[in-house]
Amino acid sequence: MEILVCVKRVPDTAENEIEVKGDGTDIERDDLVYSVNEWDNYAVEEAIQIRDKVGGSVTVVTVGDEESEEVLRREMAMGADNGILLSDDAFENSDGKGVAAILKAEIEKGKYDLILTGAQADDGAGQVGGMLAAMMDLPYASLVNLIDVVDDSTLKIGREIEGGNQEMSEIGLPCVLSIQTGINEPRYVGIRGIRKVASVDIPVHGVADLGLPADAVGETGAKVKRMDYFVPEMGDGAEILEGSTEEIIDKLIEHLKAKGGLK
Amino acid sequence: MAQLIADRRDIDFVLHEQLNVGELSKHEKFAEFNKKTIDLTISEARNLSIKEILPTRQLGDQEGCRFEGGKVTVPECFHKVWDLFLEGEWLAMPEDPDWGGQGMPRTVSMAAGDYFNGANYAFMMYPGLTHGAAKLVEEFGTPKQKEMFLKNMFTGKWTGTMLLTEPEAGSDVGALNATAVKNDDGTYSISGSKIFISSGEHDLAENIIHPVLARIEGAPAGTKGISLFLVPKIWVNEDGSLAGSNDVVCTGIEEKMGIHANSTCSLTLGGKGQCRGLLLGEENKGMRAMFLMMNEARLLVGMQGLSCASASYLNAVNYARERVQGRNLLQMMDPSTPPVPIIQHPDVRRMLLTMKSYVEGMRSLLYYVGFLGDQIQISDDETEKVRLQGLIDLLIPVCKGYVTDKALEVCSHGIQVYGGYGYIKEYPQEQLLRDCRITMIYEGTNGIQAMDLLGRKLGMNKGKPILDLMAEIQKTIAEAKQVDHLKEHAAKLEAALNKLAETAMHLGATAMSPKVLAAFAFAHPFLEASGDVLMAWMLMWRAVLAAEKLEQGTKKKDTAFYEGQLSSAQFFNSVMLPITIGKMDSILATHPAAVDITEDAFGGK
Numbered sequence: 004m005e006i007l008v009c010v011k012r013v014p015d016t017a018e019n020e021i022e023v024k025g026d027g028t029d030i031e032r033d034d035l036v037y038s039v040n041e042w043d044n045y046a047v048e049e050a051i052q053i054r055d056k057v058g059g060s061v062t063v064v065t066v067g068d069e070e071s072e073e074v075l076r077r078e079m080a081m082g083a084d085n086g087i088l089l090s091d092d093a094f095e096n097s098d099g100k101g102v103a104a105i106l107k108a109e110i111e112k113g114k115y116d117l118i119l120t121g122a123q124a125d126d127g128a129g130q131v132g133g134m135l136a137a138m139m140d141l142p143y144a145s146l147v148n149l150i151d152v153v154d155d156s157t158l159k160i161g162r163e164i165e166g167g168n169q170e171m172s173e174i175g176l177p178c179v180l181s182i183q184t185g186i187n188e189p190r191y192v193g194i195r196g197i198r199k200v201a202s203v204d205i206p207v208h209g210v211a212d213l214g215l216p217a218d219a220v221g222e223t224g225a226k227v228k229r230m231d232y233f234v235p236e237m238g239d240g241a242e243i244l245e246g247s248t249e250e251i252i253d254k255l256i257e258h259l260k261a262k263g264g265l266k
Numbered sequence: 267m268a269q270l271i272a273d274r275r276d277i278d279f280v281l282h283e284q285l286n287v288g289e290l291s292k293h294e295k296f297a298e299f300n301k302k303t304i305d306l307t308i309s310e311a312r313n314l315s316i317k318e319i320l321p322t323r324q325l326g327d328q329e330g331c332r333f334e335g336g337k338v339t340v341p342e343c344f345h346k347v348w349d350l351f352l353e354g355e356w357l358a359m360p361e362d363p364d365w366g367g368q369g370m371p372r373t374v375s376m377a378a379g380d381y382f383n384g385a386n387y388a389f390m391m392y393p394g395l396t397h398g399a400a401k402l403v404e405e406f407g408t409p410k411q412k413e414m415f416l417k418n419m420f421t422g423k424w425t426g427t428m429l430l431t432e433p434e435a436g437s438d439v440g441a442l443n444a445t446a447v448k449n450d451d452g453t454y455s456i457s458g459s460k461i462f463i464s465s466g467e468h469d470l471a472e473n474i475i476h477p478v479l480a481r482i483e484g485a486p487a488g489t490k491g492i493s494l495f496l497v498p499k500i501w502v503n504e505d506g507s508l509a510g511s512n513d514v515v516c517t518g519i520e521e522k523m524g525i526h527a528n529s530t531c532s533l534t535l536g537g538k539g540q541c542r543g544l545l546l547g548e549e550n551k552g553m554r555a556m557f558l559m560m561n562e563a564r565l566l567v568g569m570q571g572l573s574c575a576s577a578s579y580l581n582a583v584n585y586a587r588e589r590v591q592g593r594n595l596l597q598m599m600d601p602s603t604p605p606v607p608i609i610q611h612p613d614v615r616r617m618l619l620t621m622k623s624y625v626e627g628m629r630s631l632l633y634y635v636g637f638l639g640d641q642i643q644i645s646d647d648e649t650e651k652v653r654l655q656g657l658i659d660l661l662i663p664v665c666k667g668y669v670t671d672k673a674l675e676v677c678s679h680g681i682q683v684y685g686g687y688g689y690i691k692e693y694p695q696e697q698l699l700r701d702c703r704i705t706m707i708y709e710g711t712n713g714i715q716a717m718d719l720l721g722r723k724l725g726m727n728k729g730k731p732i733l734d735l736m737a738e739i740q741k742t743i744a745e746a747k748q749v750d751h752l753k754e755h756a757a758k759l760e761a762a763l764n765k766l767a768e769t770a771m772h773l774g775a776t777a778m779s780p781k782v783l784a785a786f787a788f789a790h791p792f793l794e795a796s797g798d799v800l801m802a803w804m805l806m807w808r809a810v811l812a813a814e815k816l817e818q819g820t821k822k823k824d825t826a827f828y829e830g831q832l833s834s835a836q837f838f839n840s841v842m843l844p845i846t847i848g849k850m851d852s853i854l855a856t857h858p859a860a861v862d863i864t865e866d867a868f869g870g871k
Binding site: 033036038073076077080190191192193194195197198201202245246247248249250 | 274298299300302303305306307309310313314318350353354355356359368370585588589590687821822823
């Protein structure tokens with residue numbers, strides 16, 4: 004099975020204190036530590052497991068700047084066979100539809116049976132997977148937490164739905180699935196994998212390679228524009244506890260006792 | 267969220283800015299390890315350390331190892347991380363890929379080890395000892411022995427140990443009594459009792475390969491009659507398959523102050539007359555073999571110390587940023603001002619900067635010694651190789667003895683910053699100090715390291731290594747003198763360096779005189795003074811680079827980092843070095859009180 008996994012390089016929320024820029028247009032990105040979006044890591048692991056079971060290959064693709072190459076290399080060290088970086092100045096500030104359009108152009112250059120995305124990204128809106136499927140006229144399932152390959156043309160998939168319920172469906176290939184965390188336990192990257200990808204060249208495709216009109220993507224093509232970015236003001240009745248962890252815990256217990264939550 | 271175990275920015279700084287390890291990839295031997303590969307390697311070592319190994323540190327300490335019916339079980343949580351560690355092939359990072367290693371520069375493997383050891387070094391002793399034992403097989407084994415053992419050890423399928431110590435043979439290894447008798451088939455029958463054997467018995471792997479020091483019947487007394495043997499727990503047939511038990515019996519494990527999760531075993535070899543060993547290397551050359559491996563083992567122990575110190579420092583600085591207690595000293599008299607994070611208090615800052623400067627200086631020193639080894643690997647100039655090896659040999663007692671002494675001090679400050687919380691088991695600080703304490707004792711006590719520096723290393727090769735080292739330090743001083751922020755501090759380093767040379771000459775001469783005992787009573791203070799000057803050097807080297815970067819203009823986060831480098835260097839050279847000058851005055855005076863006092867006068871009878 005030929006599998007494509009869309010991945011994204013995002014600020015690592017475990018590593019960074021996220022601050023909003025003074026002018027409210029974005030977060031401060033200068034000093035951030037980046038890593039691969041957590042959901043995408045599960046999608047890559049799932050793709051590797053399927054490939055190891057039924058054969059085929061796994062390709063990881065990302066839309067980003069040249070530094071995004073590091074997440075492709077990392078996912079290849081994990082076990083993906085190929086990587087493709089979609090990078091062009093014209094892609095900057097694309098909205099979700101723009102990103103989906105860039106991915107669609109790349110996907111149409113190849114032949115993939117299964118396209119996986121993370122259910123959402125740490126800094127995203129959870130929209131690209133669904134848009135990509137619609138634009139490509141492919142069947143789509145979101146929040147997938149189980150995949151069984153039935154045969155060359157069908158998958159059995161499980162989806163997590165409200166209230167902890169599980170839904171099982173059949174879906175025809177090719178299709179797009181957005182993957183929920185917990186579907187597997189992503190493997191760690193070992194040194195052998197790292198050495199294997201040390202000198203691999205990762206192809207970079209831009210507007211011209213993809214045959215995209217430059218004004219359909221990027222800032223000019225974006226129909227959704229971010230107007231402001233801020234930390235919401237605290238509403239009435241909310242209180243943020245401050246201090247060291249144990250002080251916060253002590254205060255929380257006091258509050259719970261005082262309001263009758265703890266007896 | 268704050269960083270754990272080791273500051274990634276600091277590790278990157280030493281690797282890429284101070285030592286330029288990426289340049290090693292220009293040489294064929296390390297071609298795979300360009301900067302991108304190095305960074306990915308460190309990121310993944312860190313990822314595994316923080317997500318999987320670190321959570322086992324406290325659990326392992328609480329659960330400890332258990333001994334029942336001759337079997338030892340390690341903490342339950344170790345099995346999963348052991349499997350992950352082996353899957354990632356992290357055990358033999360710098361070794362030959364043909365034998366299961368990864369061919370990585372030693373410096374890079376040390377940076378990865380910084381995270382692994384800081385995450386849980388009691389756990390890391392299982393792979394660490396395996397690596398050391400396998401190195402003995404690699405260096406001294408016959409082709410057949412390598413085929414039988416090496417790959418299985420470098421890949422962690424089998425683990426390894428080191429059997430030296432006996433009840434009456436501790437620091438004086440030459441006094442050991444374990445015996446070996448040659449059999450007709452070329453093997454040796456081994457018998458004896460060994461104690462304090464780290465990782466000597468456990469349930470992580472199917473076999474344990476023990477390198478054992480023993481005396482062949484009729485061999486000369488002392489170290490000249492000691493041979494080295496490979497003694498498997500389960501006998502290994504020539505085709506590599508496992509035979510039966512080899513009569514290596516664990517008779518107990520020690521209850522220790524720290525590293526509870528590493529089994530410290532008493533082993534009886536040949537209690538039933540059924541223990542066999544294979545001679546490793548030549549008869550009666552066992553001690554020589556051990557000495558060849560000692561540099562590496564001692565560097566690793568220094569690394570264990572640094573890792574505890576680094577973890578303790580990061581915990582402390584993060585705690586001090588969050589813990590609110592007391593008013594700022596400047597508003598002390600105004601009861602209406604709110605309390606502040608304790609990082610604002612001068613005494614806490616003093617402790618934190620002491621910790622920071624030691625951790626940074628020690629990290630640079632240890633990686634530097636690893637880097638010297640990498641340079642030997644790629645050099646084809648014999649004179650240069652001798653020079654580099656001389657520097658390594660000279661610096662090893664400092665890397666082990668000084669670094670672990672100071673690591674313990676750092677861990678103690680790390681408790682102090684937490685106040686009462688530092689002393690209780692709910693927080694990580696007290697365990698780091700307990701675990702760290704053994705590093706001052708094993709692999710040659712720090713007293714032995716001091717004697718090694720004074721008695722062997724200073725005069726080695728007619729003193730050329732010490733002169734080479736001073737020339738290296740002088741280079742940094744010359745550069746620092748060109749930097750406005752550092753001029754004054756560089757002059758202090760230069761004065762301390764000159765005084766260290768004077769002290770070395772004096773102590774060397776005293777050691778050759780009738781006052782030899784007095785000289786050796788100052789061996790440890792001399793180790794300490796030498797280490798202080800080396801810290802000051804490393805911090806000055808860092809500061810020179812940082813000053814350059816600041817001048818060129820940097821990003822916000824980098825600016826704080828580089829300014830922090832200037833602070834460490836200024837603090838160490840201006841606050842700590844004057845004390846070192848005093849220490850050297852004391853050494854130069856060489857007062858013989860410690861050797862003159864009669865044993866009765868120690869009192870207590």
